[in-house]
Amino acid sequence: MPFSPQQSPSLWCNIFTLLYTLKSNYGAPPLPQISGFSMSNWRQTGQAALQQLAPWLQKAMSGVDFHWLFFVLIWIAAYPSVWAVVIIGRRSLWSGTEEVDMDQEEEVVKAVEDERKALEEEKKAAEKAAIAAARKEAVQKIAAERDQAPAPTPAPAPAQNGTNGTNGVHVEEEELWEVIGGVDKGGIMVREGESTTSTQKSDRLSTGALVEQLALKGDRLHYKLRKGTGPEEGWVSIKLTGKDLVVPWVEMGENGPKRRPPAWKVVKQPQIEFGQMKEVASKNDPGDYYGIKFPYTKDMIVEMGPEWLTQAFHKSGVLPRDNAVTKISDAKEFIGGGAGLKCTFTVEYKKDEPYLHKKLFCKLPHKPGTSDRYFVSCMWNHDRPEIVFNIYLQESVSFRVPKFYFGDISAATTNFVLITESIPWAETGKKDFSPGEIEPAYDKYKDWELPDGGPMYYLACCRALGKMAGYHKQKRLHKSVDDTEMFPMPDPMPRELPKTLPALDPLAKKQNLAKVDQWPGRTRPGWGWG
Numbered sequence: 001m002p003f004s005p006q007q008s009p010s011l012w013c014n015i016f017t018l019l020y021t022l023k024s025n026y027g028a029p030p031l032p033q034i035s036g037f038s039m040s041n042w043r044q045t046g047q048a049a050l051q052q053l054a055p056w057l058q059k060a061m062s063g064v065d066f067h068w069l070f071f072v073l074i075w076i077a078a079y080p081s082v083w084a085v086v087i088i089g090r091r092s093l094w095s096g097t098e099e100v101d102m103d104q105e106e107e108v109v110k111a112v113e114d115e116r117k118a119l120e121e122e123k124k125a126a127e128k129a130a131i132a133a134a135r136k137e138a139v140q141k142i143a144a145e146r147d148q149a150p151a152p153t154p155a156p157a158p159a160q161n162g163t164n165g166t167n168g169v170h171v172e173e174e175e176l177w178e179v180i181g182g183v184d185k186g187g188i189m190v191r192e193g194e195s196t197t198s199t200q201k202s203d204r205l206s207t208g209a210l211v212e213q214l215a216l217k218g219d220r221l222h223y224k225l226r227k228g229t230g231p232e233e234g235w236v237s238i239k240l241t242g243k244d245l246v247v248p249w250v251e252m253g254e255n256g257p258k259r260r261p262p263a264w265k266v267v268k269q270p271q272i273e274f275g276q277m278k279e280v281a282s283k284n285d286p287g288d289y290y291g292i293k294f295p296y297t298k299d300m301i302v303e304m305g306p307e308w309l310t311q312a313f314h315k316s317g318v319l320p321r322d323n324a325v326t327k328i329s330d331a332k333e334f335i336g337g338g339a340g341l342k343c344t345f346t347v348e349y350k351k352d353e354p355y356l357h358k359k360l361f362c363k364l365p366h367k368p369g370t371s372d373r374y375f376v377s378c379m380w381n382h383d384r385p386e387i388v389f390n391i392y393l394q395e396s397v398s399f400r401v402p403k404f405y406f407g408d409i410s411a412a413t414t415n416f417v418l419i420t421e422s423i424p425w426a427e428t429g430k431k432d433f434s435p436g437e438i439e440p441a442y443d444k445y446k447d448w449e450l451p452d453g454g455p456m457y458y459l460a461c462c463r464a465l466g467k468m469a470g471y472h473k474q475k476r477l478h479k480s481v482d483d484t485e486m487f488p489m490p491d492p493m494p495r496e497l498p499k500t501l502p503a504l505d506p507l508a509k510k511q512n513l514a515k516v517d518q519w520p521g522r523t524r525p526g527w528g529w530g
Contacts, residue, residue, distance in 0.1 A: 131453055138456040175213030175263075177221060177238070179228070180321065181245030182207050188245050190234035194220050198235070205230035210249055216263055221246055239291075250317045256355030259317040259404070261392050262289050264478065266485040269381070269411045274374050280413050281368035287408025287416075289391055290315045294408050296364055296415040298343040302331050309347065312406040312419075316391075324350045337444065338372065339382055340365055344422050357421040360405060365416055377414040384409055385487055387416055392478045392486075398467035 182188040187204030194217055205211070209228025213221060219239055225232050238246040250257040267288045272280055284293050292315060295301045295308065306325040313319035331345035341364040349356055365383065366373035376382050387409045394404050402420035409416035426433065428440045431451065447454040471477050480486045 134452050135455050138452045139459070141456075175216075175260075176226065176249040177211050177213060177223065177246045178249040179205055179207055179209045179211070179236075179246050181240070181243070187230060188236055190231045190236055192234060194222070194235050196220075196237070201231045201234055203230050205234070205236060211246070247314070247321075248317060250320065252320070256353065257317050257320055259395065261478075262291075264392065264480045264486070265289075267384075267411050269384070272378055272414060277368040277374055277378075277414075281365075281373070281415060283413050284415070285410040285412050288411055289387075290406075290408050292408070294406075294415075294417045296417055298331055298333055298341075298345075298362070298364065301343070301345065301362065302328060306347070309406075316404070316406045318403075318405050319349075319356070322351075323353070323356075326350055336441070339376055341367075357403065357405075359422040359424075361402065361420050361422040363418040365414065373414075377416075383414070383416045384411075387418060388486060390418060390420070393481070396471065396477050398471055399464040 179188060182204060185204065187206040187209070190201040190203070190205050192199045192201060205223075205225075206229040209230060210226045211221075211223035211228075212226050214224055214233075215222035216238075219237055220235055221238050222235050223233065236246060238244065248260040248262070250260065252258070265288075281296075284296075286293050290312070292311065294312065295304050306328055309325040309328065310319065313325065314321060319325070325347050327348040329346045329348075331343060333341060333343045336342050343362050343364065344359065345362065346359055348358065363386075365377055387407045390401075390404045390407050394401050402423055405419040405421070407416070407418040423438060423441075425441045426437060426439055430440060433439060442449045450457055468477075472481060478486070
């Protein structure tokens with residue numbers, strides 16, 4: 001072990017040995033007593049001894065031939081009694097010195113380690129204090145903004161018979177339709193009654209005419225003429241052999257067409273057992289709300305191509321009739337959450353408009369045959385409420401959501417598709433943002449990635465939910481939100497798995513059992529439950 005005068009008294013031990021030899025053989029002055037020697041005073045004792053010997057050494061060495069002095073030093077070094085004193089002195093006069101050296105060394109190492117740990121604890125405490133301060137500041141800032149925010153303006157109370165008391169207009173926007181069929185025949189056929197066998201009127205309803213909906217029963221529309229030529233009132237078919245004749249009228253606003261959702265209807269969902277999923281999901285049935293077939297995989301989006309996207313965007317009302325999708329490219333799937341598959345793709349339009357996004361996001365169902373598909377699409381029934389929200393509520397809520405382009409779902413197959421704008425997330429790890437810039441997509445269950453640890457974000461979500469509840473109370477949302485059929489509550493759940501699920505190991509069984517928490521009507525007989 002390397003010698004260090006600061007850590008070991010070994011040097012002073014050797015100095016004392018030499019000094020006692022000089023005292024015994026050459027009449028050096030008396031030295032300090034060593035009986036009180038300890039680890040706390042060994043340095044001071046040695047220094048005092050040297051100070052007492054300094055005058056004697058100076059006197060003894062005056063006029064000394066240094067060659068003779070060198071010889072004396074060699075003789076002292078070689079004299080057996082000197083080495084005996086060195087050996088015996090270290091082991092008898094100062095017995096335990098070596099052990100003390102090692103003990104002290106361990107104490108020093110321990111002290112250094114304790115100091116390092118103390119510094120680490122201080123650093124952790126400082127970091128926790130900084131996070132706590134940031135959280136407190138964020139909460140105070142949000143509270144201050146909330147207190148300073150103006151009170152919301154109440155919506156006008158609906159008058160009796162569903163009209164607004166000021167101008168007699170329906171609280172719900174007028175259901176206006178545009179005639180797009182009959183181009184080669186001068187318009188479309190009009191009948192006096194709902195039945196397609198009722199009396200046909202002599203005049204046709206002109207292409208481009210604008211009509212007000214009086215009633216809608218299936219594919220038959222009872223209308224009143226608002227603009228164009230033809231009978232003032234009558235019944236027409238909105239589609240014939242799958243081809244649209246009359247479509248919801250789209251009003252152009254500052255941010256593009258004002259989308260008009262299809263008429264709300266209650267859809268009864270049949271129970272599908274696990275063993276049936278592959279078969280039923282392989283069918284491409286029309287959607288329940290827009291009534292057209294749709295892709296439900298990334299490859300199907302590419303295969304059905306720009307023609308289908310054009311039809312779908314016309315149907316949803318986000319794309320004017322004089323525009324079209326001309327190209328799809330860069331379609332790719334990515335991982336993001338577990339409620340379904342995700343992909344993005346890029347489109348080109350016949351006419352570029354500032355309100356049309358070229359980078360689009362698509363959400364799709366899990367592949368059939370997996371427990372994820374069965375739990376999410378059947379047992380939990382997660383897909384339909386999301387589709388319903390985007391079709392009917394997106395434009396009436398009090399917070400921003402990704403722009404809806406198309407979405408639909410089939411109760412018979414559980415297939416669905418949801419297409420929205422693609423959100424331009426910031427790069428992961430970025431901390432500084434400009435106004436309007438969107439933060440990175442933080443991972444689920446990793447609140448420590450949030451700049452303030454979470455409070456600011458959870459509070460913002462709660463405030464948004466509170467505003468939506470307020471809009472509901474003020475009748476600003478879709479009128480059918482009050483109808484429990486739009487977002488039905490699930491029945492109480494049984495704590496067991498469907499017998500039709502494949503064999504599961506104990507861990508997988510526990511994990512799947514934990515998923516059995518929502519499924520309307522799942523206790524009915526013959527639905528695959530034990």
